[in-house]
Amino acid sequence: MTILKTTGLSKKFGDFAALDGVDIEVGKGEVYGFIGPNGAGKSTTIRVLLGILKATEGQATIFGKDVWKDAVDIHKRVAYVPGDVNLWPNLTGGEVIDLFIKLRGGNNKSRREELIRRFDLDPSKKCRTYSKGNRQKVALVAALSSDADLYILDEPTSGLDPLMERVFQECVREAKAEGKSILLSSHILSEVEQLCDKVAIIRQGKIIEKGTLKELRHLTGTMLLVETKEPMPNLAEVKGVRGIEQKDGALSFQVDQEELDHVVRYVSGFGIIRMESAPPTLEELFMRHYEGTGTGGAV
Amino acid sequence: MDNQLFSGTGSLSRFILRRDRIRIPIWILSFVLATVATAVAFIGLYENAQERQAIAATMENPAMTAMVGPGYGLANYTSGAMMAHQMLLMTAVVVGLMSVLLVIRHTRTDEEEGRIEMVRSLPVGRLSNVAATLLVLFLVNIVLAILTGISLYALNIESMELEGSLLYGAALGATGMVFASLTAVCAQLSHNARSAMGLSIGILLLAYIVRAIGDVGSEAVAWLSPLGWIVRSEVYVNNIWWPVLMTVGAAVILGALAMYLNSIRDLGAGFLPARAGKTHASPLLLSPFGLAFRLQRTGFIAWAISMYVLGASYGSVMGDMESFFADVDLMQDLLVPMEGFSLVEQFVPTLMAVMAIIATIPVLMAILKARGEEKNDRIEHVLGRAVSRNRLLGSYLLISLIASFVMISLAGLGLGTVADAVMEEGFDTAMAYQAALAYLPAVWAMIGVTVLLIGWLPKLTGFIWLYLSFSFFVIYLGSLFQLPEWVEKITPFGYVSAIPLEEFDWLQATVLTAVAIGLIVIGFVGYNKRDIGS
Ligand SMILES: Nc1ncnc2c1ncn2[C@@H]1O[C@H](COP(=O)(O)OP(=O)(O)OP(=O)(O)O)[C@@H](O)[C@H]1O
Numbered sequence: 120m121t122i123l124k125t126t127g128l129s130k131k132f133g134d135f136a137a138l139d140g141v142d143i144e145v146g147k148g149e150v151y152g153f154i155g156p157n158g159a160g161k162s163t164t165i166r167v168l169l170g171i172l173k174a175t176e177g178q179a180t181i182f183g184k185d186v187w188k189d190a191v192d193i194h195k196r197v198a199y200v201p202g203d204v205n206l207w208p209n210l211t212g213g214e215v216i217d218l219f220i221k222l223r224g225g226n227n228k229s230r231r232e233e234l235i236r237r238f239d240l241d242p243s244k245k246c247r248t249y250s251k252g253n254r255q256k257v258a259l260v261a262a263l264s265s266d267a268d269l270y271i272l273d274e275p276t277s278g279l280d281p282l283m284e285r286v287f288q289e290c291v292r293e294a295k296a297e298g299k300s301i302l303l304s305s306h307i308l309s310e311v312e313q314l315c316d317k318v319a320i321i322r323q324g325k326i327i328e329k330g331t332l333k334e335l336r337h338l339t340g341t342m343l344l345v346e347t348k349e350p351m352p353n354l355a356e357v358k359g360v361r362g363i364e365q366k367d368g369a370l371s372f373q374v375d376q377e378e379l380d381h382v383v384r385y386v387s388g389f390g391i392i393r394m395e396s397a398p399p400t401l402e403e404l405f406m407r408h409y410e411g412t413g414t415g416g417a418v
Numbered sequence: 419m420d421n422q423l424f425s426g427t428g429s430l431s432r433f434i435l436r437r438d439r440i441r442i443p444i445w446i447l448s449f450v451l452a453t454v455a456t457a458v459a460f461i462g463l464y465e466n467a468q469e470r471q472a473i474a475a476t477m478e479n480p481a482m483t484a485m486v487g488p489g490y491g492l493a494n495y496t497s498g499a500m501m502a503h504q505m506l507l508m509t510a511v512v513v514g515l516m517s518v519l520l521v522i523r524h525t526r527t528d529e530e531e532g533r534i535e536m537v538r539s540l541p542v543g544r545l546s547n548v549a550a551t552l553l554v555l556f557l558v559n560i561v562l563a564i565l566t567g568i569s570l571y572a573l574n575i576e577s578m579e580l581e582g583s584l585l586y587g588a589a590l591g592a593t594g595m596v597f598a599s600l601t602a603v604c605a606q607l608s609h610n611a612r613s614a615m616g617l618s619i620g621i622l623l624l625a626y627i628v629r630a631i632g633d634v635g636s637e638a639v640a641w642l643s644p645l646g647w648i649v650r651s652e653v654y655v656n657n658i659w660w661p662v663l664m665t666v667g668a669a670v671i672l673g674a675l676a677m678y679l680n681s682i683r684d685l686g687a688g689f690l691p692a693r694a695g696k697t698h699a700s701p702l703l704l705s706p707f708g709l710a711f712r713l714q715r716t717g718f719i720a721w722a723i724s725m726y727v728l729g730a731s732y733g734s735v736m737g738d739m740e741s742f743f744a745d746v747d748l749m750q751d752l753l754v755p756m757e758g759f760s761l762v763e764q765f766v767p768t769l770m771a772v773m774a775i776i777a778t779i780p781v782l783m784a785i786l787k788a789r790g791e792e793k794n795d796r797i798e799h800v801l802g803r804a805v806s807r808n809r810l811l812g813s814y815l816l817i818s819l820i821a822s823f824v825m826i827s828l829a830g831l832g833l834g835t836v837a838d839a840v841m842e843e844g845f846d847t848a849m850a851y852q853a854a855l856a857y858l859p860a861v862w863a864m865i866g867v868t869v870l871l872i873g874w875l876p877k878l879t880g881f882i883w884l885y886l887s888f889s890f891f892v893i894y895l896g897s898l899f900q901l902p903e904w905v906e907k908i909t910p911f912g913y914v915s916a917i918p919l920e921e922f923d924w925l926q927a928t929v930l931t932a933v934a935i936g937l938i939v940i941g942f943v944g945y946n947k948r949d950i951g952s
Pocket residue numbers: 132135137155156157158159160161162163164202951952
């Protein structure tokens with residue numbers, strides 16, 4: 120079942136196209152990773168989804184309703200953590216959490232207390248005195264203690280210490296187990312890799328890659344490290360081989376998944392002394408897109 | 419200069435000037451133009467000494483003294499004397515307000531937004547930001563002083579000679595400087611920009627009130643307020659320079675105090691105590707309205723008290739007025755009492771107009787808070803939850819409407835009750851209250867314009883302050899002499915019945931209210947259509 124769907128979503132600020140035909144789709148019970156370099160348009164997409172910005176073109180629906188027209192109805196079932204958490208300096212964290220829970224229309228006291236304990240937050244302090252991580256915790260506690268069907272989290276772990284990051288990951292898994300959907304924008308690749316079922320990569324306002332983790336892994340290919348008796352002068356010309364590097368007498372390179380069989384046959388012709396293969400990492404794929412050298416790839 | 423404390427002050431000053439390269443010239447030009455325009459208007463309106471002398475007679479009473487300061491040279495009321503008497507104090511107050519706004523913007527606001535932290539991480543002295551801000555403000559006020567002085571002199575009006583004109587400008591500049599420094603001190607005391615601004619404007623208002631009480635009652639009290647010093651320069655009459663120089667001296671001393679306080683406090687901290695917080699929110703906070711009110715509670719209460727005090731201080735003058743009129747037979751001839759009104763009552767509309775416009779300040783602040791929250795990226799917490807834009811803006815609108823009622827009521831009641839207490843004949847408090855309430859539709863129209871700006875031109879919401887200042891000048895001048903009819907009609911305050919002198923005009927009030935509602939509705943439509951964000 121589709122919870123969130125955008126088709127051809129575009130947003131212009133004056134002449135500048137911040138979003139250009141964004142299509143994403145989040146299903147029920149899915150954790151959807153949303154990654155991309157700084158200024159790619161992640162927060163802009165999320166703000167459009169929340170009905171805070173109005174899309175220039177395209178459609179966006181949550182729970183089948185239009186994100187602009189039915190914002191209030193949608194928000195009753197959505198919990199949101201913004202990228203930059205600015206709070207009111209003269210209210211306490213506890214007051215802000217209560218306010219947020221109330222404005223959404225829920226009321227879950229025990230969940231609130233439990234989360235405050237788990238995140239180790241002192242709710243009696245004024246927001247002015249909170250550190251960045253603690254402000255983030257206020258927003259997280261408020262969002263996670265609400266009984267929402269969709270969580271929209273914009274870089275929710277920025278500023279959290281590793282221990283708290285783990286608490287956050289547990290919370291996300293719990294929510295997923297309860298059948299809730301999560302849209303998670305993040306720069307922390309390991310977090311995305313560990314939590315997400317699907318990932319979309321955005322760059323300069325365009326989605327340049329998306330799919331399940333498995334599909335994306337497929338894109339990256341396998342890392343091979345090979346030492347042969349005879350040198351392989353023409354390895355670079357073999358189809359499906361990329362990124363050849365010398366490493367203490369051996370060659371390391373990457374092989375596209377579909378060409379693996381073919382490449383191994385070729386290599387074995389030179390007499391294999393040593394061969395190691397590393398599982399495909401998303402890190403490499405992500406970095407390629409972040410750097411902008413990625414070709415887009417073929418699914 | 420100590421490198422550890424002041425290095426980089428020059429570059430920071432230039433940076434401030436660069437950031438405000440539009441704002442500062444607009445302020446300065448507005449003052450110069452307003453001053454010149456008034457001077458020209460005076461000349462046009464009162465062509466000869468006889469006419470001026472007639473006006474001088476109406477000026478010589480405690481209510482006028484409370485409002486515009488003591489009259490010097492009333493016996494020979496030249497155009498210059500008239501200008502200095504009727505315009506200097508009020509203009510000086512607005513110059514003070516300019517200084518307050520600019521100083522807060524470059525000190526506490528920057529600190530709150532974390533910008534000072536970044537600046538401090540550079541090889542920049544600890545005091546450089548305060549020093550640079552004051553340097554720029556002093557410069558702005560000096561330029562303002564010189565331009566105003568020269569422009570007045572350039573008008574080539576007989577009684578406005580060079581020295582007096584320069585002193586006129588200097589008095590304005592000195593007021594700006596002393597309030598710049600005072601604000602810098604307040605910025606050290608408070609924890610955040612809003613309360614620092616509230617404190618500074620409060621002190622400005624207090625300075626005005628103390629001077630009013632002093633000018634009417636006791637000379638010694640008047641000397642407690644820097645505004646009392648300024649008016650005692652007797653511009654264009656005796657041209658006394660030392661009160662102005664004394665004001666500049668006070669500005670320098672207060673500036674040094676601000677720097678000292680800045681040097682002994684932590685970044686982000688203040689000196690006024692901050693209370694410990696609650697773990698849970700009170701049920702009153704838990705709605706967009708509750709939040710909007712909570713954020714402005716302190717300011718709201720402070721303004722409410724100030725409005726009552728302002729009304730009361732005008733009211734207290736009524737007693738002096740009564741005995742004054744009893745003494746002076748001359749007045750009886752000049753101010754022909756209208757049927758059924760005491761002479762004192764005739765001043766009610768003028769005082770009310772001034773108070774109503776001042777009362778509009780907190781009212782507009784309440785609705786503008788909606789935009790302030792948006793600029794601080796905090797509004798998305800609320801809109802991201804099950805709160806519609808109408809409900810959100812509606813909450814701020816409601817507070818603004820409540821504020822309009824409360825502030826206007828308190829001003830009217832302050833005037834009425836105190837006047838009744840001090841006058842032998844007694845005073846009709848109900849009448850004063852009606853006179854005050856008559857201003858509500860005009861205040862609502864101002865709210866309407868603001869909502870319109872918030873909905874359609876959010877980047878330009880600041881223009882409402884220019885419009886209010888303009889209204890103030892027009893109404894204030896209009897109350898002193900006959901302006902052409904249409905000039906007053908450019909501001910909603912020009913459509914208010916002058917109770918008790920006029921009947922309450924229901925039609926006019928209804929039309930004004932309808933216009934206000936129309937503007938608000940259009941504003942809401944825009945607010946629902948546009949992007950939210952800074
Ligand atoms: N109100 C605005 N007016 C003009 N341009 C904007 C506005 N808001 C965002 N942008 C631009 O749109 C682009 C996308 O910004 P966005 O905040 O969505 O990036 P992001 O992917 O969230 O980046 P980050 O990882 O740094 O948070 C940026 O180039 C930004 O400068």
